[in-house]
Amino acid sequence: MDFAPRVKEDNPDPRIACALLLDTSYSMSGSPMEELNAGFQLFCQEVHDDDLTAKRAEIAVITFGGMARVEIPFTEGRDLQPKPLQPSGNTPMGAAIDLGLNQIEARKTEYKAAGLEYYRPWLFVLSDGEPTDGPVFTAAVQRLRAVEAARGVTVFGIGVGSQVNMSALGQLSGERTPIRLQGVSFREFFSWLSRSLSSASSSNAFGSSDSSAVDQQIPLPSPAGWAAV
Amino acid sequence: MWKIIGGSIAGSSHTRENKGCDDANNWVVAGSTVCLTVADGAGSKPQAARGSRLAVDTVQKLAFNQPTCAPDVWLHEVFGEVHRELDREANGDGLPRQHFAATLAIAVLIGDQLAIGQVGDTVVVVGGPAGYTTIDPAGHGEYANETDFITHSDWAARLRMTVCPAEAVDAIFLSTDGLRYKILDDLTAAKPYEPFFTDLAEFARTDGSDNAAIERFLSTVDDQTGDDKTLVVAVRT
Numbered sequence: 001m002d003f004a005p006r007v008k009e010d011n012p013d014p015r016i017a018c019a020l021l022l023d024t025s026y027s028m029s030g031s032p033m034e035e036l037n038a039g040f041q042l043f044c045q046e047v048h049d050d051d052l053t054a055k056r057a058e059i060a061v062i063t064f065g066g067m068a069r070v071e072i073p074f075t076e077g078r079d080l081q082p083k084p085l086q087p088s089g090n091t092p093m094g095a096a097i098d099l100g101l102n103q104i105e106a107r108k109t110e111y112k113a114a115g116l117e118y119y120r121p122w123l124f125v126l127s128d129g130e131p132t133d134g135p136v137f138t139a140a141v142q143r144l145r146a147v148e149a150a151r152g153v154t155v156f157g158i159g160v161g162s163q164v165n166m167s168a169l170g171q172l173s174g175e176r177t178p179i180r181l182q183g184v185s186f187r188e189f190f191s192w193l194s195r196s197l198s199s200a201s202s203s204n205a206f207g208s209s210d211s212s213a214v215d216q217q218i219p220l221p222s223p224a225g226w227a228a229v
Numbered sequence: 230m231w232k233i234i235g236g237s238i239a240g241s242s243h244t245r246e247n248k249g250c251d252d253a254n255n256w257v258v259a260g261s262t263v264c265l266t267v268a269d270g271a272g273s274k275p276q277a278a279r280g281s282r283l284a285v286d287t288v289q290k291l292a293f294n295q296p297t298c299a300p301d302v303w304l305h306e307v308f309g310e311v312h313r314e315l316d317r318e319a320n321g322d323g324l325p326r327q328h329f330a331a332t333l334a335i336a337v338l339i340g341d342q343l344a345i346g347q348v349g350d351t352v353v354v355v356g357g358p359a360g361y362t363t364i365d366p367a368g369h370g371e372y373a374n375e376t377d378f379i380t381h382s383d384w385a386a387r388l389r390m391t392v393c394p395a396e397a398v399d400a401i402f403l404s405t406d407g408l409r410y411k412i413l414d415d416l417t418a419a420k421p422y423e424p425f426f427t428d429l430a431e432f433a434r435t436d437g438s439d440n441a442a443i444e445r446f447l448s449t450v451d452d453q454t455g456d457d458k459t460l461v462v463a464v465r466t
Contacts, residue, residue, distance in 0.1 A: 001437050001438060001442055002445065003429075005424070005428035005429055005432065006422075006428055007412065008411055008412065008413065008422040011410040011411075011413065011416055115417050118373055119373055120371075120372050151371075202454070202455045
């Protein structure tokens with residue numbers, strides 16, 4: 001005897017917003033920028049190919065090279081398209097952080113208005129240098145740390161190349177130490193990111209309190225393959 | 230008389246990662262006591278399956294004693310005992326209690342009173358002449374994947390409890406969060422999706438309906454989550 005009840009078919013999926021803040025300053029010229037573009041193209045493909053990630057992950061790309069700008073506003077994984085990035089100018093990382101936080105906050109407001117459930121957003125900062133917008137950077141770090149402490153965002157700092165100021169990246173989070181990218185292994189990084197979004201998209205049940213903030217993070221795949229030791 | 234059927238199955242995301250089922254369920258009919266339990270071990274915790282199993286087994290043991298006190302008083306003691314039992318188990322293994330984190334819902338009928346207690350994002354719906362109602366839906370925090378667990382040191386403050394006259398109820402449904410998308414009409418308001426509960430109550434009353442049919446349904450329904458799924462239904466016959 002079989003049981004085939006009517007079930008609700010059109011409840012909306014929960015969302016996970018992921019903002020990628022990418023350093024496109026002039027020092028990224030040549031092979032780093034080529035690998036970054038190739039890695040992001042691969043990432044778009046992998047996000048499309050994973051059913052849950054395609055529906056649930058929303059990606060935004062913000063670049064900082066000369067100026068901070070929103071290259072790709074928050075876009076559902078299934079609609080994400082690669083966009084070749086060009087290097088130029090200096091490294092206004094602080095302005096990019098502000099822009100990233102603004103985008104995330106606006107997106108959360110839209111989720112609430114639409115009655116969508118969502119997970120804690122992710123914010124990645126990838127840089128090969130150091131911030132050139134001193135006071136803006138200092139203020140942006142303060143803002144970012146406050147949002148992180150209020151559990152408003154999970155922050156990941158990724159250092160690229162030998163000139164990167166890891167201690168500046170280290171200021172971005174009180175919970176996670178920045179990771180140094182092995183060479184220009186952007187493809188491996190982006191592949192890890194799509195797998196991480198996949199596990200986040202199918203994640204369930206984390207404690208609301210009674211444990212440290214770090215303990216409540218979604219368990220992610222190992223970054224071995226792109227992280228320098 | 231009550232007829233009870235139910236089951237739990239591992240979700241597709243758990244199967245893909247070679248994890249078993251972190252959900253557990255069971256029920257007891259002893260004298261005039263009817264007690265239904267579902268638990269969902271926290272997917273992010275290493276001992277989640279043991280946590281949910283032990284929680285359900287602990288409730289079973291206590292329900293077999295055929296409690297005579299008011300059902301809400303009994304439930305409060307039972308939630309406390311589950312918390313202590315998980316604590317003892319964790320201590321015995323030298324592990325943090327949080328590794329055994331689980332959500333827990335219990336519906337107990339003692340005499341002419343029905344009490345329902347829940348910690349975490351379980352779903353309990355009751356049906357009667359007035360239609361179907363979700364009991365104390367979990368008001369989760371900002372994020373969809375966060376909830377409360379019975380292992381919390383302050384579990385008592387997180388316990389949601391409702392008592393109602395048993396005569397107003399002729400069907401009781403318990404589920405873990407894995408089925409939310411399919412059985413709630415509105416996730417925010419946690420309104421029951423009535424066609425599902427109508428169909429389920431009717432099926433449960435049909436001769437020959439059994440646990441295996443519930444498990445087959447749970448294995449085949451596209452739940453949008455890949456999470457473990459559990460359903461227990463009790464109907465008056």
